[in-house]
Amino acid sequence: MNSAVMQRTPVVFDGTALSVEQINAIARGKADVKLSTDEQFIARIEKGVQFLDQLWQQEGVIYGVTTGYGDSCTVNIPGDLVEELPRHLYTFHGCGLGDVFSLEQSRAIVGARMASLARGSSGVRYELLQQLELLLQKDIIPVIPQEGSVGASGDLTPLSYVAAVLAGGRKVWYRGEQCNTAEVFAELQITPLKLRPKEGLAIMNGTAAMTGLACLAYSRAEYLCQLSARITALMSVALQGNAYHFDNALFAVKPHPGQNQIARWIHDDLNVGDAPRQCSRLQDRYSLRCAPHVIGVLQDSLPWLRQFIENELNSANDNPIIDGENEQVLHGGHFYGGHIAFAMDSLKNAVANLADLLDRQIAQLADIKFNNGLPANLTGATGVRRPLNHGFKAVQIGASAWTAEALKQTMPASVFSRSTECHNQDKVSMGTIAARDCMRVLQLTEQVTAAALLMSWQGIQLRLRANEVSEDSLSSGVHTTLQQVAASFEFLEQDRELEQDLRHCIGLIQQRHWRLYGDR
Structure with missing residues (x-):
């Protein structure tokens, strides 16, 4: 840790x-x-x-x-x-x-x-x-x-x-x-x-309940940005993708700073010094090629999300406000959690898009029509037992289910204001429901992320065993993550129940276990 x-x-x-x-x-x-x-x-x-x-x-x-x-x-x-x-x-x-x-x-x-x-x-x-x-x-x-x-x-x-x-x-x-x-x-x-x-x-x-949750949600989402970038790099190695999709010169012409940061991280992960890995295709599918554009939306949102959350955190947000210095009682509506509601509705949308992105990468990796020569469902079985084994087939189905539920949760809560309390509270923020929704989307996305991390690791192990990728071609960041995963996950050769592996990986994600870009 x-x-x-x-x-x-x-x-x-x-x-x-x-x-x-x-x-x-x-x-x-x-x-x-x-x-x-x-x-x-x-x-x-x-x-x-x-x-x-x-x-x-x-x-x-x-x-x-x-x-x-x-x-x-x-x-x-x-x-x-x-x-x-x-x-x-x-x-x-x-x-x-x-x-x-x-x-x-x-x-x-x-x-x-x-x-x-x-x-x-x-x-x-x-x-x-x-x-x-x-x-x-x-x-x-x-x-x-x-x-x-x-x-x-x-x-x-x-x-x-x-x-x-x-x-x-x-x-x-x-x-x-x-x-x-x-x-x-x-x-x-x-x-x-x-x-x-x-x-x-x-x-x-x-607004303490929604704001406390928002602080937790922000940090989990911030970490998922970095982890999604690293996993995209792992996926590109496993799928023999095109590293030039993340080139600095390419992103210089579309200057969203967060998007460009994501592209730089992935680009660095796919290079040893200035020598990019060789690729076999001109253009990868969108879930690889456009990963910085998807992850970058959240990365670019983090500054204003922090501003909204920390302004609320550091405010007096009850009613009435008591101004002891000037001996005034100020009646108002600072309890209204509109900024947190909007932040959480926005955050859960951006996070769910990470789940969708990683789910599409998983689908490529598991499917022999799209994974560039890897075995079906990434099974490590060989010989006569290979047809018997189904590898990550059910994990891919599970990731699809978790993603679908995350996407379903993205309906903005803040637009469902309900007049209540004898129409005194006739316009309300729904901020706490938005924050709870966001926490659920984060949990589901972390589940998809765990599946993507283990599957991309397995894909690279298969490439290494087939001598299609060499250890010395891998960047230090990719190599570090492969070593960390290997410390807690065993190569999937024969079918086994993967629930506990997934739960353990989700726990490590939530503990910020994996060494990423901020740790360099």
Whole structure:
């Protein structure tokens, strides 16, 4: 595994900007999380709380503090009941359904919410941030159902599980198991918080679920760009493709920077020094020849996707905004997750196109009509047993199925806004559903990628055994990947069940195991 994966990343919550990579480090349990103890930071956090306390005790009207929620904002809460309102908010939102988010995803969600609250515009106590810090440091992470958010007013139902856990309720992930929060808190002598006015709303009325997922999705997609380029190079070797399709001079006339980066990576992988491999055809099929144009769409999208995601991550995205410095309560709609919805709808489209590209490469490789002399379905069997063996035939079928499902998931969620909550939330982002869709597309694409990696490796092994490719003709990048695959995958000579091989390879992909271009 790359040494970079093993390093711990410092993540300081002090109101300054965090990166996608820092949220990913939190999600993977590879972060040293610390809440700032700077006096000015603490003073800024507490100033909003002091202003709120002063205002509601003077009978000021503050949405979600002295009023009901959503369409119930016209209902005034008696002063002696104001402090009970946060508990009611997270209680009635305890109706999430579906599968729960994974531990990794839930860590990312908590990290994203803490980043927003640490901006100092949400009216929460420093003590609440300390409780979130403790949960991340001790790896006590809320168990959060995936279903129930329309992405405005933010991720209310999913984030109610964070609020409830801070108060000692519901369940948490602890030591790899789902446990009752109250029992874990009692064991570790953690005092549950009684949420103050506005604190329940501040935790729940934001975009942390979709944003946490978006941070994870971005990094997985970024890695798939590089891995798809490497696999395309392997496929070109296995299919005896034309290396000139990736020539620098060719791509100089179409200057999309990400597309050109992909072409350079593949071109370098197919050369030893300045001597390109020889080829037998003038033009390869599109899934090889146009691979930089397909992968490059995602590579060129990464900068603006990062901008959308990190801007959301580093924003105060609840309502109302509490400006303690100027003593203002600002009512608005910053909980609306439109930027994340658009980013995730766009990302899942670009990622699904990688699945489609690799699936077409797999189809070429397995088919004797198109694979330039390789055995059918890449079987390694010889002699009288060759007709009996079917190699990767079923894997090719599986890759087709995974690709079809990924493509089916690309319908944009953001266009399916539903008016809800007495038509108060009459235009919503659907950002969390878009992010969940994107995670599913990534999983399916990683499955296709695993199949493509193992099959392209097998194809090159067949060429090497037939003396149609020599070891010394392979670039260092290609050679490194072949060695890494060989360390965990055995040449497929006689038919065997490949499920566990595929699952292991998918896991390595998700761990960023394969050394690629950024590791040179």
